Structures are given as C-alpha cells and as structure tokens.
Amino acid sequence: MKNKRKLPKIRMSELVPFIAFIVLLAFFSIGTKGKMLSSYSLKMLVEQSILTIISGCGVLFVVAQGSIDLTVGVNVALSGVIAMHVAQSTGIGWLMVPAALLIGLLLGLLNGFIVSKCHVPSFTLSIAMLIGVRGIVNYIQTIIGVEYVPASMQFITSSGFRIAAFAVIAVVMAYLFEFTKIGRYSRAIGENETTARYVGVPVDRMKILVFALSGLTAGFGALFSMATVGGTTQTMGVFLEMKVAMSVFFGGVLVTGGSSAKFYKIILGALSITIIVYGLSLMGMSDSHISQSVEGGLLLLILFITLLTNRRQKARKEPDVPAAGETEQA
Amino acid sequence: MSGEVILEIRGLNKHFGPTYANKNIDFTLRRGEVHGLIGENGSGKSTLLSQIAGLYRSDSGEMQVNGKTYDPHSPLDANAHGISMVMQELGVIGSLPTGVNVFLGRTGRFAKGGIVDLREMNRAAAAVFEKWGLNMPPLNKLTENMIIEDRKMIELARALSIDPEILLLDEVTQSLSLNNRRNLYDLIARYKDMNRSVIVITHDIEEMIRITDTITVLRDGEVVGQVNSAETDPDQIRMMMVGRRISGDYYRDDKTADCGGEAVLSVRDLSIPGELEDVSFDVHAGEILGFCGLSDAGIHSVGKAVFGLISGSGTVHFLPTDVNITSAPQALANHIGYIPKDRDREALMIHASIRDNSVLPSVNELRAAMGLLPPGKVSGMAESIRRRFSVKSTGIMQSMNALSGGNKQKVNLGRWLAKDLRLLILDCPTRGVDVGVKAAIYALMKEAKKNGIAMILISDELTEVLGMADRLLVMKDGRITKEIRRDEDFTEQSVIGVMI
Secondary structure, three states: OOOOOOOOOOOHHHHHHHHHHHHHHHHHHHHOOOHHHOHHHHHHHHHHHHHHHHHHHHHHHHHHOOOOOOOHHHHHHHHHHHHHHHHHHHOOHHHHHHHHHHHHHHHHHHHHHHHHHOOOOHHHHHHHHHHHHHHHHHHHHHHHOOOEOOHHHHHHHOHHHHHHHHHHHHHHHHHHHHHEHHHHHHHHHHHOHHHHHHHOOOHHHHHHHHHHHHHHHHHHHHHHHHHHHOEOOOOOOOOHHHHHHHHHHHOOOOOOOHHHOOHHHHHHHHHHHHHHHHHHHHOOOOOHHHHHHHHHHHHHHHHHHHHHHHHHHHHHHHHHHHHOOOOOOO | OOOOEEEEEEEEEEEEOOEEEEEEEEEEEEOOOEEEEEOOOOOOHHHHHHHHOOOOOOOEEEEEEOOEEOOOOOHHHHHHOOEEEEOOOOOOOOOOEHHHHHOOOOHHHHEEOOEEOHHHHHHHHHHHHHHHOOOOOOOOOEHHHOOHHHHHHHHHHHHHOOOOOEEEEEOOHHHOOHHHHHHHHHHHHHHHHOOOEEEEEOOOHHHHHHHOOEEEEEEOOEEEEEEEHHHOOHHHHHHHHHOOOOOOOOOOOOOOOOOOOOEEEEEEEEEEOOOEEEEEEEEEOOOEEEEEEOOOOOHHHHHHHHOOOOOOEEEEEEOOOOEEOOOHHHHHHOOEEEEOOOHHHHHOOOOOEHHHHHHHHHHHHHOOHHHEOOHHHHHHHHHHHHHHOOOOOOOOOOEHHHOOHHHHHHHHHHHHHOOOOOEEEEEOOOOOOOHHHHHHHHHHHHHHHHOOOEEEEEOOOHHHHHHHOOEEEEEEOOEEEEEEEOOOOOOHHHHHHHHO
C-alpha cells in the first residue's frame, strides 16, 4: 500500500485485445512456418496497418462520443480522386495535399452538421453517405479515369516517408485524444450526453468538430492510400470503413464509446485485423472467398469474447456493490 | 398497535460475499400498520425490503406471512402472497408506454389469441390510477421521455395493480413534489383504513414520523431499536441512526435574511411556453434564494433556464461579467455551477471514474500550453476533491457506480465547489442522501454562503428550503406568486397556503 506508483488494476476485458493479438501472431507464425515473422512480412504488416490507423484515428473520436462514422472509405475515395485530379490538371503536384485534406474536411463537416443539427443518427447518415458518395466517385472516375501520383510528388511513395508521416500524425492525434479537452469532452459525451450538456460541454460543437476531424484524417488516408498504390484506383477505399470500425471495436472500444475509448486500442485492433488478412494469404488461402469468411468468423469470435468478458465483469460487479454496503442510492 | 400480525420475521440474514447486509433481523408487521424503516445509507433497509419482496433470497432466518412460512423466490411469487414493492431505483422500461409498464410481466391476461388487447389493458391501467387517486401520465406515451415523478407514479400503479395486502415503498416520496406526496399520504391512510399494511423507507425524518405508526431504526444491517411514531422526535431518531447526537445546527440557526451582497444575477420577464411565465428575480452574492412549488410550478425549469439549458423570451443577465446567459457552455465559462435534480441520469457519468467525473466542469481551467490537460494536474484535482469532501472510496479511479448515493453527491457538489464559482444552482441537492451527508451538504452551503457565492436552492422539501434560504420564492403554474423573507413569516403553513 505504501507503494505510490501502484499499477492500476487491469481488467480482463482490457486484456482480451492484447491476448487476441498475441494469439493471432503466434497462430499465424506457426501456421506459416515462421514466414509471418520475416522482416518482409513484418514490414508489410506495419504498412498495411498504417492506412487503417491513419484513416481511422478520427473515427475513434466519433466512436468515443457514442456515434459512428462509416464514411471513411468513400471519403478517402472522393478526396483522393479529386485531389489527384487537381494536381494533374493544374500541373502543380503539391496541391494534392491541401486538396485532399480540404475535401475530406468538408465532407466531415457536412456529416457533423447533419448529425448534430438535424439529429440524424450517425449510423443512418453513414449508410446514406456510403451509397451516395460512392455513386459520385464512380461517376467522376468514369470521366477522368485512373490517375497516377505526379513525378514531383513521387517521394511520398517511399515507405520511409510514409512511416515517418504516420508517426507524426499518430502522435498528434493520440495527444489530442488522450490529453486535451477534445478527447475528454468526447469521452464524456459517450458516457452520458445529458450529463455533458448539463455540465456545460458544448455538445453540438463537439460533434461537428469530431466529424470534421474524422473527415480530415480520411483526407490523410486518401494521401496514404495513393502513396501506397502509386495513384488512384477503381476500388479506392472500398471496405476501408469496415476495416476501421473493426479495428476500433476489435481493439476493445465499446460501441457506446466513453471511457472505453483509448488511442492504443485502434493501433492494436488494426494490427490484429491485418495479421488475420495477411496471415491467411500467407497460408495460401489466397482464394479471397475462403479468406474473407475465415476473417469474418475470427472477428466474430473475438468480439464475442470481448463482450463476454465485459458482461462477466458487470455481472460480478453488481452483487459486489451492496457488499461494500454502499449502494443505497437515490 | 392492536391488529393481528401479518408479517413476522425472525433472525433474517443476508450477506454479499463476506459483508453482512442484514444481521439477525427481527421484525413484526401488523394489519393496519404503517411501519417505517430508517437508517443511514448502507444500513440494510433496502436489502430487507428486497428480501420481503422476493428480489433477494435470504441466507438464513425465517419469514412468516399470516402464520405460514414465506420464502419468496421471485417478485412474482411475492405478488402471489399479496406483497408488492415500489423500488428506489427507477424500474420502468423506457421504450414501453405507461399502460404496458403498469402490467409489466402480466400482459398475458389481456391477450386474445396471442395478441394483447392494448385498449383493454389501458382501461385496466387507468382504473388503477383512478382507484388510488394517482396522477396519471398519458397511457400511450413512452416512459423514457417522462420526468421521474411520472415514472414513479407508474411504478406505484404497478405495485397497486395486484391489490397487495402489504405494500412496500422504498424512497418513493423523494422523487415527488408536494401535491403528489399528499396523494401518496392519502393513499397510505386509505391503506390503513382498509386494515392493510405498508412498510415505508424515507430519508425525510419529519415525514416518516408524520405518516407512520411505528419506526424501526437500522444501523449496519442490524435493528437498533423500534419506536412509536407518536412518542418520538427527529433528534431521537437521528441519534439512533448514527449512534451519537447530531449537533444542533443541522439547518441554519439564524433568522436573518442576509441578502446584503451585490446582485449577481438578474432575471427579467423570463417566459418559456408551458414552463415559465414572466419570471423576474435577483440573486445576490452570499444569498441563498429558495424556490418551491408543486410539481408543475416550474421551479426546476428556473434552474435549467438560468444555466442556459433551455431558453425563451426575457433575459438572464449575469452581472459580474455583464453578459446574458443563453447557453450552458456560456454559463460554465461565467463561473456558474449547476447541480441537476436527477443525479444519476443528468449529473454524473455513472460508469466513469471519480477522476473523470470530478474534473469535468474544470476542464477549461486545467488547460495548459497547447491545450494540454496535464495528467498530474487532472489526478491532483480529483484527489483533492476526494479528500476535501471526504468521499468514501478506494481511490480516484474507482467507478462512480460503486459509491453510495451520498458519496456520489459529494463528488457532484464538490467538483463545483472546487471551482471559483459566483453562482451555484442546486436542484434538490439532498435527494436520497442520508442525514450524515445531508448535514455535510448544508455545512458546505453555509461555507459557500460565507464565501460570497450566490445560490439558488430549488427543492421539493419545504423544510430544507425553510431551513437554508434567505428568501423564498413560491411558484405556481410557472409564475412567482409570493416572496417571503427569512425574517418574516417563514413557516411551512404560510408557504403551503400560497403554493396550492
């Protein structure tokens, strides 16, 4: 008891994502006879996770508030396609950076505005956007086709640059999430929106802000996506919103958000998801149908375990409370 | 008490893990008796009622109803024995309407060919409200959008719908305003007349003495004594509850209306359709301004409007910074604090830690360069609140829902008093806390008064407002109908006269 720096009690539900990660890594390391741990594979693992994390770190703020943003994929496609076209048609390569960020931000702002001012549930809005914006992207692409990163911007395709840029963005976002008012207020809104309102948190403004942030990181995601592939593609951002959402929930963030939202969780979740996808293809299940269904099955299993441990904990907590003789409450 | 014994309890025990919630409880209830259970938080009164109502199985001991062994395995089983309970925690299902909530779990009897006849059920529900003189909320409205009071009425109707011989009421009055309380008192009196029995738990000692025949006092899970309500007084009960004499200055002991400080807030012609009409008043530094009224009088809306949560026409002018308050963030920035009535749903993040709850109103003050909320400062602030307001807990990381009602309220009040406040709005600040914490809250209010903080005290408990306020504004139908100063005719009679 005298030990002041006593470690905080670790809950089982907090451990599940870590255990899942280690088990997955071990499983695929054995299953691929060690190929999973080769330096090439590890590098691939990191690179593939980066895109999910960058595109998703804004979503984490939204989920912390108890909402969801499933527009990441289409936002990446829209801002990417337009930004690249701006760079190509003006001949000024660097313009793609502000263009992508601006488009991403604007779409995010629109989402935030609709959710907070028109009181449309974020899930419903996401689904509508998912369909509508994808249609717009497809239309644009039928006109301008696929474009490539201009020569003046080729440096962004080097993995060294991408990892460095990733590190900077991740640190800034983690800082915002864990150590500033934005993160704290967002978690408070997820815990209890009425409480947040009644304490004087500007709830509507915070909602718009996090959706805008999520749009901005989708803009970064677009740049990373194009840097990885070398240009735009027809399938840009397809299924990315799901990967992001899975990473967040797989990492142990509850759908209701609140205090369960932590920045490290999205990193952990993204790595786990990538291990599954990459591991399966290394094991020779390149047939995407099989690999996808195995993916889905594994996800379900782990989410189930996470939920189960959470529920157990709650169940254990309830009778404990009167035991302390302290639960008589209003 | 001469009636025959209806419920007899001998040596009842209940423990959760190694801790005893109830130790060797002996208890006797007679027909036509209104029996009060009183004790501090954690003294085991709710546990005892829950055992009688079939929510908890007893570990040992015996209960007899009408001389027959009684060991209910579920609330429905208890119902079958003519016993039903209104719980302290809100027990209505938000996504269901009033009618269904009244017959929750028993809708089957309205079923025709597998389909519940809603009209028939609503008629039956309305009959229950009618029979017992309870105010009926709209039958088809979802309960999640209702105020606590209406939801409590539904629970009461549900308990009464089985026509119980023994009615168990756990902290029902604290959620009700005066008119509904009176309805409940009438109901209890009728029960007595019908030679049926009621067991009541309430934290309001004066009320308990008034409405019961017998009072059993519990402390730490044991019965410490039983008194005849007609022959006792609040001081004796308080002493039995805590085991020592509570010092005399529970409420304020002065009779002066001290409104001498300069005005802090000036509300003019505030009108909100359906809630407030032409409300105007000033609050001064170091003054406690009380508000009381019946359930639809609008006293709670005053608090919300001053904190910028609802708005209408008229102005809420905050004088120290010369701004009109129109939003809650603005109120927060102008050193105004607000303690809402529904602590668990409106004030606290019940699943978050003491730390996160403690610092929430002070996030702006904690900010350092680059928007950083230094973790050391955050924890330090939470720790100082926990210590200064002696919150019984294991540490700042403990989850809020592990605390007792009183300790939750200490965090709730403490986090505002830890700030540099100019005005604090308190809406039923002692709702559901025991005498010990109540005394602590009043002491804190007196200290805040000394420090020149202006306070608006909104309360359903008249004794509390009369005990603490410098001035009292009585409201009716959204209007202020009377102002009474502490040095004038400051009595319950004079207030109730204008309230109704």
